[in-house]
Amino acid sequence: MFHTPDHYHSISMRLSEVLGDIGVNEKLLLKRRRSEVLEETNKAIIYRARKCQMTAYNFGSWPEGTTTTGLRSDTDHLLTLDYINVIQDWSEWTLGKYNFLMIQNETSPPGYCLLQRLRDDTPLPYTHEHNHFVKDTSGRILLKNTILDTIVEGIEQRQGPSIATTQQPGMLxxxxxxxxxxxxxxxxxxACLGHLDVNNWPTANMYRYIKTTKCFVVGVGNKVSENADFEWRLSTSLAERCLMFSLNITQIRCYILMKMIIKTYINLDNESFISSFMCKTVLFHCIESKPLYIWKECNILSCLTYCILTLNRCISCRNCPHFFDRENNLMAGKFSDKxxxxLLQTTANLLPCDGMSLLGIQFDNVGERLQIKLNIMNGVHHNIPSPDEYTRHTSAQLLRQTARFILDMHNVVIHETKDESLVMKLRILLQIVQHLTRYYRDGDMLVKVSSRLLAPIYCSSIGSLIASHNIQINNTVSPQALAWLETGFDSDVASSRLKLASILYCTGQMESAAFILNDVDQRYNIEVTQPQCSCYDFPITHKIGFEQISSQYGEEAVxxxxxxxxxxSREEIKCVPHELQxxxxxxxxxxxxxxxxSDNIWMDCAVVDSLPYLYFLQYKTLGNLNRPEEQQQALNKLVWVTETEDNLGHRETALNLLGQCMEQENRLDDALQCYMLSLRERETNNAAKIHICRCLANIRL
Structure with missing residues (x-):
C-alpha cells in the first residue's frame, strides 16, 4: 500500500478496541444480522400463508451490522411487488403478471431505465394512456415513478424512492x-460482473451467488435528468448485501469510521454531499484493489487512510463508479464546483488518518474513548457507557424488535380480516397456523425458530374467537376453544394467558380465572419483563434486568x-369484561x-397493557370470590402500575379501568381524577369522555 509508520500499529489496535467497545464486534454483528434475517423470514412465511404477492427485504446498516447507537441509522425496508415483471427481452413476458419492458438508451442515464407498459394477455405493447402512464415521442406507454406519491399518508413522506417515517420522538x-x-x-x-477479478474479491463462490440474485427497479429518477418523472433507478441491493456479509470485522469498522468522519467533518448543516452508499462503494473498490491480508486490526488506520484517499480521488474527478455498473457515476450532479x-480541502485535511482527526468524533464518544485508550485523557471522571452496557442495550433493542414485529404482523392480519365473517376469519387464521406447522416440519433452523415464535399468538386468537362465539350461544366455552387458547400460552409472558383468564371471568369461572391470574403474576417479573406494544411508536425505556438477560439469550427469550x-377485536367482545368493552x-x-x-389498525379494538389488565382482572375476580383484602391489594397494584410503569402503551386505558374500579369502590372523586388523567394521555379517541359523563351524573345524584 504505502509505508506504515510504527505508531500506526499501536493506535490502530487502540482504535479497534474502541470500536469493539461500542458494539462493533463479531458477537453483536452476528446478532444484528440474525435478527434482521429472522424478520425477513417471518414476513416471508406470513405473506405466503396469506397468498400476498410480495417479498420483503431488510437492507442497509442494520442487517449489515454497520451502525452504532450513536449513528442512529434509519431502518431500510424494500418491498417487492411480485405480481409485476420487469423484462429486458420479449421472451421473458409472463402471462398473469403486469409486464414492463426495461428500456435503456441514450436518453436514460447509466443506472436508470424507463419502463414500458405491456399488455397483460399477450406480449404486445400497451396502447392506452391514463393515470400514471404517459406516451413518449415513440408512442410507447411509460410508467411514471410519481405513482408512489399516491400512497404517501399520515406521518410518512416521499424521500427519493422511499416512503419515509421521520421525526418520531425517541424512534429511529x-x-x-x-x-x-x-x-x-x-x-x-x-458486463461489469464479467470483469470482476474472482481470484481476489469477490471470490468465485460469491461471484456465482451474485449472478443468481435478483435486481430491482425503484421509483426515482436522476436529479439532473429532463425525464426524472419517468425514470426508474436500478438496484442491486441483494448483491451488495452479499458483499457486505463477506467482510471481516476490520473492513466493517473502516466503513463505520468513514460514516462517522463524513458526518463529523463533511456533511454539515444537514447537507448530504457524500452519502453512506458512496462510502460503501468506495470501500468495495478499495477491498477489490488491495490484498485481503492488509485488512486486519493492527492496520486499520492505514486501511482507513486508503479509503479516504480513494474518496478524495473520486471527488477530484467527480466520479464514484457504482460497483456493479461502472458507467453509473454516483456523484453525477451531486455538488457544484465550489x-x-x-470537499477536496476537507478530505485532504483528513489525510493521513493518523488518529488526530478521529479524536474529534463525538458519535458514541469515539474521540474521548480513543484519547482514554491512548492515555491522552483520564477516563475516571467521564460518564461513558461501558462495553457491557452497549452489549446489553443493543441485545435488548434487537429482542424488542423481534417481539414488535411478531405483534405487528399479527395485528395487521386481524385488521385486514375485520370485515370478514367469523367463519372466514377462522379459516384465514387456521390457514396461517397450518402453514407455520408445515414450515416448522420442513424448514431450515431459522424457519423453525420463526414458526415457533409466530404460531402461538395466532392460536390464541383462534381460541378467543371461538370462545366469544360459544359464550354468545350458550355462555360456555368449548373444549376446542380452550385447547387453542392453551396452545397459544407460549406467545409471551402474559397476554395469551390473560385472554384465557378474561374468558373464564366472563363465564363466571372465578376460581379458574384466579388460578390463571396467579400463574401470570408469578411469571411476570417486574424487574425483567418488558412490556411491548406495537399499536404506535413511543419511546421505550429498557429494564435493567431485561437488558442483562437479553445479552445472554437469543430471540426465543421473547x-x-x-x-x-x-x-x-369486536368479534371477541363476549370475552371482555364490560369495563373494557x-x-x-x-x-x-x-x-x-x-x-x-396506524390508529385505524387498533382503535376499534379493546387494547390494554398486560400488567394493568392482570391487576384489574384480579380486582374483579377476587371481589367475586369475596376475598376483600386481596382485592384491595390488587387495586393498590393497579394504582401503582398506572403511576410508575414507564412503558405503558395504553396508559389511558389502564386509567379508565382504574377509574371504573374506583366507581365500584364509591370513590367518585378519585374515579373522575383517573378519567381526567386519561384524557391528558390521549385527548381524542378516548373512552374516558363516556366515563366522565357517567361519573358526573352519579356525583350529582
Whole structure:
C-alpha cells in the first residue's frame, strides 16, 4: 500500500478496541444480522400463508451490522411487488403478471431505465394512456415513478424512492421502498460482473451467488435528468448485501469510521454531499484493489487512510463508479464546483488518518474513548457507557424488535380480516397456523425458530374467537376453544394467558380465572419483563434486568421476558369484561378525523397493557370470590402500575379501568381524577369522555 509508520500499529489496535467497545464486534454483528434475517423470514412465511404477492427485504446498516447507537441509522425496508415483471427481452413476458419492458438508451442515464407498459394477455405493447402512464415521442406507454406519491399518508413522506417515517420522538427513522423485481440483470451490470477479478474479491463462490440474485427497479429518477418523472433507478441491493456479509470485522469498522468522519467533518448543516452508499462503494473498490491480508486490526488506520484517499480521488474527478455498473457515476450532479473544492480541502485535511482527526468524533464518544485508550485523557471522571452496557442495550433493542414485529404482523392480519365473517376469519387464521406447522416440519433452523415464535399468538386468537362465539350461544366455552387458547400460552409472558383468564371471568369461572391470574403474576417479573406494544411508536425505556438477560439469550427469550399488550377485536367482545368493552367504541365521528393510518389498525379494538389488565382482572375476580383484602391489594397494584410503569402503551386505558374500579369502590372523586388523567394521555379517541359523563351524573345524584 504505502509505508506504515510504527505508531500506526499501536493506535490502530487502540482504535479497534474502541470500536469493539461500542458494539462493533463479531458477537453483536452476528446478532444484528440474525435478527434482521429472522424478520425477513417471518414476513416471508406470513405473506405466503396469506397468498400476498410480495417479498420483503431488510437492507442497509442494520442487517449489515454497520451502525452504532450513536449513528442512529434509519431502518431500510424494500418491498417487492411480485405480481409485476420487469423484462429486458420479449421472451421473458409472463402471462398473469403486469409486464414492463426495461428500456435503456441514450436518453436514460447509466443506472436508470424507463419502463414500458405491456399488455397483460399477450406480449404486445400497451396502447392506452391514463393515470400514471404517459406516451413518449415513440408512442410507447411509460410508467411514471410519481405513482408512489399516491400512497404517501399520515406521518410518512416521499424521500427519493422511499416512503419515509421521520421525526418520531425517541424512534429511529424508517424508509420503506417499493420495488419491482427484474427477471434478469441489466446488460450494463452483466458486463461489469464479467470483469470482476474472482481470484481476489469477490471470490468465485460469491461471484456465482451474485449472478443468481435478483435486481430491482425503484421509483426515482436522476436529479439532473429532463425525464426524472419517468425514470426508474436500478438496484442491486441483494448483491451488495452479499458483499457486505463477506467482510471481516476490520473492513466493517473502516466503513463505520468513514460514516462517522463524513458526518463529523463533511456533511454539515444537514447537507448530504457524500452519502453512506458512496462510502460503501468506495470501500468495495478499495477491498477489490488491495490484498485481503492488509485488512486486519493492527492496520486499520492505514486501511482507513486508503479509503479516504480513494474518496478524495473520486471527488477530484467527480466520479464514484457504482460497483456493479461502472458507467453509473454516483456523484453525477451531486455538488457544484465550489462545493467540490471545499470537499477536496476537507478530505485532504483528513489525510493521513493518523488518529488526530478521529479524536474529534463525538458519535458514541469515539474521540474521548480513543484519547482514554491512548492515555491522552483520564477516563475516571467521564460518564461513558461501558462495553457491557452497549452489549446489553443493543441485545435488548434487537429482542424488542423481534417481539414488535411478531405483534405487528399479527395485528395487521386481524385488521385486514375485520370485515370478514367469523367463519372466514377462522379459516384465514387456521390457514396461517397450518402453514407455520408445515414450515416448522420442513424448514431450515431459522424457519423453525420463526414458526415457533409466530404460531402461538395466532392460536390464541383462534381460541378467543371461538370462545366469544360459544359464550354468545350458550355462555360456555368449548373444549376446542380452550385447547387453542392453551396452545397459544407460549406467545409471551402474559397476554395469551390473560385472554384465557378474561374468558373464564366472563363465564363466571372465578376460581379458574384466579388460578390463571396467579400463574401470570408469578411469571411476570417486574424487574425483567418488558412490556411491548406495537399499536404506535413511543419511546421505550429498557429494564435493567431485561437488558442483562437479553445479552445472554437469543430471540426465543421473547416467550419468557416480553409481555405483549392484550388485544380483543369486536368479534371477541363476549370475552371482555364490560369495563373494557368501552374501549371498542372510544371514537365519535369527530374523533375519527383525528386518527392516522396506524390508529385505524387498533382503535376499534379493546387494547390494554398486560400488567394493568392482570391487576384489574384480579380486582374483579377476587371481589367475586369475596376475598376483600386481596382485592384491595390488587387495586393498590393497579394504582401503582398506572403511576410508575414507564412503558405503558395504553396508559389511558389502564386509567379508565382504574377509574371504573374506583366507581365500584364509591370513590367518585378519585374515579373522575383517573378519567381526567386519561384524557391528558390521549385527548381524542378516548373512552374516558363516556366515563366522565357517567361519573358526573352519579356525583350529582
Amino acid at each position: 427513522d424508517r424508509d420503506i421502498v417499493s420495488a419491482f423485481p427484474c427477471t434478469s440483470w441489466p446488460q450494463s451490470a452483466k 462545493v467540490k473544492q471545499e 416467550k419468557y421476558m416480553v409481555a405483549y399488550c392484550v388485544r380483543f 368501552y374501549e371498542m367504541f372510544r371514537s365519535t365521528q369527530e374523533d375519527i378525523q383525528h386518527r392516522d393510518i
